[in-house]
Amino acid sequence: MISLKNIQILEENMVYKNFLLRFLFAVIILSIYFIISYIDFNLVFYLILIIYFIILLEIIIYFKTYKFIPIIYIALSLICFLNIDFKEFKILDFNLLLIIIITFDIFSYFFGKAIGKTKLINISPKKTIEGLVGGIIVSILFSIIFSYYFEILINMHLFIYIFLIIFSSLSGDLIESYFKRKNNLKNSSNIIPGHGGVFDRFDSFLFSIIVYSIFISF
Numbered sequence: 001m002i003s004l005k006n007i008q009i010l011e012e013n014m015v016y017k018n019f020l021l022r023f024l025f026a027v028i029i030l031s032i033y034f035i036i037s038y039i040d041f042n043l044v045f046y047l048i049l050i051i052y053f054i055i056l057l058e059i060i061i062y063f064k065t066y067k068f069i070p071i072i073y074i075a076l077s078l079i080c081f082l083n084i085d086f087k088e089f090k091i092l093d094f095n096l097l098l099i100i101i102i103t104f105d106i107f108s109y110f111f112g113k114a115i116g117k118t119k120l121i122n123i124s125p126k127k128t129i130e131g132l133v134g135g136i137i138v139s140i141l142f143s144i145i146f147s148y149y150f151e152i153l154i155n156m157h158l159f160i161y162i163f164l165i166i167f168s169s170l171s172g173d174l175i176e177s178y179f180k181r182k183n184n185l186k187n188s189s190n191i192i193p194g195h196g197g198v199f200d201r202f203d204s205f206l207f208s209i210i211v212y213s214i215f216i217s218f
Contacts, residue, residue, distance in 0.1 A: 025192065026105075029201075030098070030102070032047070033047070033098070044094070048081060051198060051202055052081070054191070054198045055188075055197075055198050055199045055202065055206075056074055058188045058189045058191070058197050058198060058199050059074065059188070059199065061189070062183070062188060062189050062197075063183045063185070063188075064183055065183055066182045066183065069179070070179045073175065073179075073206070076210065077206040077207065077210055080209055080210045081209050083213045083217070084209075084212075084213060092150050092152060093216075095146070096143060096146055096147065096152065097165060099139075099142055099143055099146050100139050100142075100143050100162055100165045100166060100169070101165065101169045101205055101208055103138055103139040103142045104135045104138075104166050104170075104204070105135070105173070105204050106135075107134055107138040107139065108127075108131045108136075108170075109131065110134070111130055111131045111133070111134025111135060112126065112127060112128045112130060112131020112132075112134070112135075113126075115130050115134075116128030116130040116131045117130060120132055121174065123174050123177050123181065124173065124174055124177040127174075135166075139162070139166055140159075140162055140166075143158075161215065164211055164215065165211065165212065167211075168204075168207045168208040168210070168211035168212075169207070169208050170204070171207050172203045172204045172206050172207030173204050175203070175206075175207060176199055176200065176203035177203075187200050188200050
């Protein structure tokens with residue numbers, strides 16, 4: 001019989017394994033992004049278009065019910081993305097956006113699995129308040145370090161922006177979780193080993209880009 005202590009050890013190992021998988025995937029994606037943006041930042045536009053296309057395919061193939069609503073959601077996100085003028089776009093702004101989203105996603109998952117006890121919302125039962133707080137703190141910390149290093153003005157405007165992107169990142173995650181629950185799916189697909197689908201991994205970006213597009217417009 002497996003003891004309680006052994007079960008706890010197995011759970012802890014699973015937490016760190018999943019965290020490392022998420023971290024590894026983030027490193028791979030960021031590496032691809034930085035290589036492409038170094039060659040020509042305008043090529044990032046086409047990279048993201050490919051991601052949108054794959055997500056739409058996942059929804060069409062794997063989502064059996066309520067398919068129309070998530071398609072509209074992805075289309076809205078895509079329209080907001082197309083509203084961004086990459087020819088006049090500041091690469092540091094986009095890099096900061098990615099830093100906020102990725103650090104919040106990774107560390108809210110890590111803290112939620114490691115010390116999370118208080119459930120955040122029923123739509124996504126595995127999310128916890130502890131994970132949310134941990135993710136927010138680390139995301140703000142990394143964002144400030146990035147801003148300081150690249151001489152981005154650190155003021156109240158920046159903090160409001162960071163919190164808006166964190167909120168939209170969480171919202172995007174919850175929206176995707178809601179769509180999956182309606183379709184009785186654990187993952188949007190199994191295209192990424194150990195991670196699920198592309199929709200699973202870019203859910204935070206999809207809603208954040210809507211908020212970001214509105215933010216830069218005004």
